[in-house]
Amino acid sequence: MQSRIEQICTDKGLKMTDQRRTIAQVLSESIDHPDVDLVYQRATALDPRISIATVYRTVRLFEEANILEKHDFGDGRARYEEASGDHHDHLINIKTGEVIEFYNREIEVLKEKIAKELGYELVDHRLELYATPATTEKQGDDSDDG
Amino acid sequence: MQSRIEQICTDKGLKMTDQRRTIAQVLSESIDHPDVDLVYQRATALDPRISIATVYRTVRLFEEANILEKHDFGDGRARYEEASGDHHDHLINIKTGEVIEFYNREIEVLKEKIAKELGYELVDHRLELYATPATTEKQGDDSDDG
DNA sequence: TTATGTGCAAAGAGTTTGCCAGCTA
DNA sequence: TAGCTGGCAAACTCTTTGCACATAA
Numbered sequence: 482m483q484s485r486i487e488q489i490c491t492d493k494g495l496k497m498t499d500q501r502r503t504i505a506q507v508l509s510e511s512i513d514h515p516d517v518d519l520v521y522q523r524a525t526a527l528d529p530r531i532s533i534a535t536v537y538r539t540v541r542l543f544e545e546a547n548i549l550e551k552h553d554f555g556d557g558r559a560r561y562e563e564a565s566g567d568h569h570d571h572l573i574n575i576k577t578g579e580v581i582e583f584y585n586r587e588i589e590v591l592k593e594k595i596a597k598e599l600g601y602e603l604v605d606h607r608l609e610l611y612a613t614p615a616t617t618e619k620q621g622d623d624s625d626d627g
Numbered sequence: 628m629q630s631r632i633e634q635i636c637t638d639k640g641l642k643m644t645d646q647r648r649t650i651a652q653v654l655s656e657s658i659d660h661p662d663v664d665l666v667y668q669r670a671t672a673l674d675p676r677i678s679i680a681t682v683y684r685t686v687r688l689f690e691e692a693n694i695l696e697k698h699d700f701g702d703g704r705a706r707y708e709e710a711s712g713d714h715h716d717h718l719i720n721i722k723t724g725e726v727i728e729f730y731n732r733e734i735e736v737l738k739e740k741i742a743k744e745l746g747y748e749l750v751d752h753r754l755e756l757y758a759t760p761a762t763t764e765k766q767g768d769d770s771d772d773g
Numbered sequence: 774t775t776a777t778g779t780g781c782a783a784a785g786a787g788t789t790t791g792c793c794a795g796c797t798a
Numbered sequence: 799t800a801g802c803t804g805g806c807a808a809a810c811t812c813t814t815t816g817c818a819c820a821t822a823a
Contacts, residue, residue: 496796496797496798496801496802496803497797498795498796498797498802498803498804499796500803500804501803516787517787517788518787530804530805531804531805532804532805532806533788533805534788534789534790534804534805534806534807535803535804535805537787537788537789538789538790538803538804541788541789553699553701555699555753557786557787557812557813558786558787558788559787559788572741572742572745572747574747575750575751581745581747583741583745585737585741587733587737588734588737588738588741591731591733591734591737592734592754592756595718595729595731595734595756596718596756596758597761599718599727599729599758600760600761601718601720601727601756601758601759601760601761602758602759602760602761602762603756603757603758604721604757604758604759605721605757606754606755606756606757607701607753607754607755607757608738608752608753608754608755609752609753609754610738610741610742610747610749610752611749611750611751611752611753612742612745612747612748612749612750613747613748613750614746614747614748615743615746615747615748616748642776642777642778642821642822642823643822644777644778644779644820644821644822645821646778646779647778662812663812663813664812676779676780677779677780678779678780678781679780679813680779680780680781680782680813680814680815681778681779681780683812683813683814684778684779684814684815685778687813687814703787703788703811703812704811704812704813705812705813
């Protein structure tokens with residue numbers, strides 16, 4: 482069966498190769514925000530006849546087709562997630578690198594308001610919270626030796 | 628006279644070379660958020676005997692000494708500004724690349740609140756608004772052909 | 774004087790691209 | 799078949815680093 486992204490690709494009339502199909506599948510099944518190398522690893526695990534260059538070309542193709550969203554969480558490489566239409570921001574667990582999505586209406590309203598007050602029209606924005614898991618069991622153990 | 632940053636350097640006991648002094652001066656006088664290459668250009672304009680490697684080394688030194696703050700506005704290179712202690716976020720004019728600083732108390736409160744609700748403790752965050760100057764003269768020209 | 778800083782060029786990481794063979798439509 | 803696609807390696811951008819020389823303290 483076609484993966485969700487492969488379906489979108491065929492709908493959009495993109496020529497589908499085995500490589501693209503595999504990468505589409507990997508991305509459709511990724512609930513995290515993998516970087517290119519991770520997509521490459523997952524793709525080659527399914528079909529070793531995929532090069533890193535193809536992964537780069539394909540994620541860019543998908544991004545330009547609005548199939549993927551590209552993020553930069555400050556670690557020097559791009560991360561990707563399937564474009565879902567619904568806007569959300571990200572909280573990055575700096576202990577594990579895990580990315581949690583969230584949406585907060587008040588924040589969205591404030592973003593617009595701030596831009597407007599400064600005399601601008603908001604085109605895009607980025608809100609990332611870098612955080613550590615709250616220590617619910619024991620409050621005293623938050624020595625920051627990092 | 629010593630630049631503001633040079634003063635901080637001597638206070639911290641950093642060995643001051645001509646290069647560092649010049650870079651400190653450039654950064655003290657920069658009200659924008661220059662990247663390394665721009666700092667390099669401004670520094671070599673004052674003293675051509677400065678290499679790009681030294682600029683990289685010096686901004687890193689200053690950053691580690693909490694003299695500078697490093698930012699990544701998504702264009703693939705680091706931007707720097709003098710650390711001022713007061714937190715602020717950034718609005719980037721995508722037409723000109725200009726960076727406007729702003730502070731909004733409500734946003735700050737919400738950031739903390741969101742992290743807490745998700746079970747995290749906020750360590751750091753990044754809010755960037757990418758925007759275009761509002762068309763005050765003519766409101767009807769906002770067709771989105773993107 | 775001696776540890777530290779600097780310039781230069783090479784090396785690294787992430788990403789893009791030229792070229793020719795391979796495959797899709 | 800015609801033209802887009804993919805693999806490989808070279809190229810590119812931003813940044814770091816090894817080495818020998820220069821310099822601050």
